[in-house]
Amino acid sequence: MKKTISQATIDRLPLYFRTLRLVEAENMDIISSDELGRRLDITPEQIRKDLATFGQFGRKGIGYDVRELRDRIGNILGLHNKWRLAIVGVGHLGGALANYVNFAPLGFSVVALFDNDKEIVGSEVNGLEVNDASSMEKIIAERSVDIGVITVPASEAQGVVDSLIAAGIKGIWNFAPIKLNVPIDIPLVNEDLSVGLSALSYHMSQD
Amino acid sequence: MKKTISQATIDRLPLYFRTLRLVEAENMDIISSDELGRRLDITPEQIRKDLATFGQFGRKGIGYDVRELRDRIGNILGLHNKWRLAIVGVGHLGGALANYVNFAPLGFSVVALFDNDKEIVGSEVNGLEVNDASSMEKIIAERSVDIGVITVPASEAQGVVDSLIAAGIKGIWNFAPIKLNVPIDIPLVNEDLSVGLSALSYHMSQD
DNA sequence: TAGATTGTTAATCGATTAACAATC
């Protein structure tokens, strides 16, 4: 029986991964939980605890091998899967994500774009043609799309998600500010920009 | 002495706010924690607990007045401040945020755009001219900018933040995937897209 | 060896859930 990993731990792993890549570029071979924590404002105890969830990664008295730890965290996060994304809704935000350069180093690639606006369908974004939403089922199968990125208006989001799931998508990354219903076996991550901005407003309003 | 409010609670308030606006558009005057919870997949106990942090909002046996609760949550979040944003880095993501339509209903407005790319400076995005980064200090004061939005590459982010803070900015909303150092009295919220996407990858990789 | 640093257990802290009296 697999122990459940806390979401808080999972959300810190990408930060470790990112920092290890930077540290690697600085030609450091070994890093301590202390140094890694200093670079992320996370306590070394927290980092060691997080890593201990998945096994033993370091050497007592020495620290962690940068490359090895980066690889192992990447594998835990499933980044070796080289996930393929389809962006549904090629407005400003969808277009920006189609051009986002920070996906590639994590192994994600955008392989399909969809919209239902005749003005947008047929145009090219970052070298990829925008397809009509009606061809979603066919193209998702053809291009082995794994993840659907929802950048349509909230009112259309659930319909799009239903279609994606019918087409066999394996995960949903949602930017529409609305609660989506998905089958329990389809992971869903919500990226609600208004939450972060409102939280900032809250903190700025405290004396 | 003011009790500290948990970040988890603060992060749920925007969801309540958003849902209350929708419910209001449906002409509902009263809502129970049960119904609100049903619409957000949050337990009614959690909602009542969150609200209780800030006082008494409802009527026993009846529920919450939709408009009143929406107003009071808006005020707790500080949305009545009508914050003014400047976006620094008008690439794809910065440009998308300059056009983002979901800010206005929350009282946020974008009043300045900056970039250091000569190709971009002088162009117009959503009716607003892109200014040279060198004029940041002057324009931020002139336009009473409250919040700086960081959409520059990670390598430039800390420099931009230092300039913004020197110019008198009151809060930072950061999209650059890097840990920023800011004075403790300047609230900072990080929006790291790779965290959410990596977490999705993790969940998709579990049996 | 002495100093550094991990991995792990125990202690603490904080958040969520459950229960229920108050009351509309």
Place this chain on the structure above:
DNA sequence: TAGATTGTTAATCGATTAACAATC
């Protein structure tokens, strides 16, 4: 009145922090 629903206290659960033995 009976049914519904809040606000609040108590119980539980889970996450973080502290401490330290193991060991390089």
